Amino acid sequence: MIRVEQLAKRFGRVEAVRGVSFDCPDGQITGLLGPNGAGKSTTLRMLYAALAPDGGRALIDGIDVARDPLAARRSLGVLPHGAGIYPQLTARENVRYFGELHGMRATALEARVQELVEQLGMTEFADRRAAGFSQGQRTKVALARALVHSPRHLLLDEPTNGLDVMATRALRELIRSLRAAGHCVLFSSHVMQEVAALCDRIVIIDHGVVAAEGTAAELQSRFGGATLEESFVRVLGEREGLA
């Protein structure tokens, strides 16, 4: 369970996030939707304590991230925006490195890496060096790396960027299976269809504040668009009108 309470962050004069609050329950996929520059990545970065909030707090299973970042990170799997992997290591070594840093024991780690290789369909390139990998293959490795310690919570920042249709579908399947296993998944995207197809709950962020929140159906009925996209545009448009 992830709880975000009145999070705020400013960079110099720019207020990137201004009092964002939402919950991500276990066993659900929460979508963080918003245009580029809305504050999605900044919010996520505060969740894994890469940034310290200027106000408010983030709780991972009740642990205040800013107070005890290491404890909070232990149950977090993170796929940051544009995450890269080590080109000179094989896919398996990339994943294993993170497992080792999590302090996993050799035999348990090997079994887990093998499990992920199979689960994510990486068998074909698991023992090849990552230098020539496609974007899809790189994302799979980065995802396996985030999952290696079997975290309860998963933070995915625009994971489908640069993925083709098949890879995107495979990723969706994987995220659904994680939900089925009771994980708490927070998924950020600026692509509507993406969020609509996958998420149980949607949090729309714009200009650093939560513009709207609910299930796809709720948002649609509240803002009266024929599609979620139309609702999204209306939400943003309404805010533009207000501003």
Next chain:
Amino acid sequence: MITTLLTVLRKELRETFRDRRTLVSSLLMGPLLAPLLLVGAMQLSLERSLDSADEKVPLTVSGAAHAPALLGFLRERGISITPRDGTPEDIADWVAKDKELVVLDVQEGFGKALLAGEPARLALHADGSGTTANRHVERARRSIQIWASRIASSRLQLRGISPALMQPVVIDDVDLSTPSSRATLILGVLSYMVLLVMLSGGLYLAIDATAGERERGSLEPLLALPVPREHLIWGKVLATVVMMALALALMLAVLTVMLRRLPLEEIGMSVNFGPAVALAVFGAMLPFTLVGAALLTVVASFTRSYKEAQTWLGMVLLVPTLPIAVAGVLEVSPSPALMAVPSLSQHLLMQGLLRGEPLPASYAAISVTATLGIGLALAWVAGRLYRREKILG
């Protein structure tokens, strides 16, 4: 903490050893090529200075018939004379064609002027841009002057004046340098080189582990792990230290082999560079790897890309040579206070070892302690710097 450090160390080294280009530039280019170049240059200059003492100086003489006595004297002094007559224009032409040619032009009136006791003119033609020609001109000029001063002496004696009058001052050159200290003059450049090669051995790893990792986007997931950032950074510093130590060991091994082949004894020099001295130099230099690695990591933390890091770190490599250069200009001698200065203290320790006059153990202890202390402080700073939010870019 130890486990994290070792995990990071292992991974960084594995990556470096798989990248052939990095490996070649850190462990091959520096440690192998630098000593090769140095020893090659030394050998060349040694051979030159060995030869030149008994080298036959070739001299082409135009108008040889006008100065038989002078030419006889020059032949005695080991100058081989080739008579070849021509006008000054012809001579200019010969020299233009053969840069090493030195031509002595004796005009027709030379003998007459000499007999009359007037200054008799000679012309030496050569291309002043060539080192060989210059050397030959010097030798020829000196011999001619000796001949001229003999004539002057006999003229004075004929008139009943002691030639000693013309020599109010006599300078005796007394060379007090021992063979070994003369060798270290040549080898003085070694400290610079060893230091530079050692640091550049870890350069690529330092860049790749910091700016490179950030540019590839693998730094952020790493920093999202439940591991203190300092431990990750210290692991990277440690990996850089290992690479530097490898470069140092390799270079010293190469130097040990190559310096033995140099004919230093022939010019009365002896160089202390056996395996034992190489090992001692390794021990003296090793603490400095921590300072170098931490310094590179600190500077790299401010750079935004691989390219930027390369530029800055390339300059940082020169920083440790500064104290050595300053000390060289001021001609300082070792003192306990100076032994607390990293890079300078390593330089002094190494010079002592090469000269065969090792500094006292207490000096070595100060050097090791101070250098390690400063290295640890820099490593701590590096760790702090990676806690800044800006590090993610």
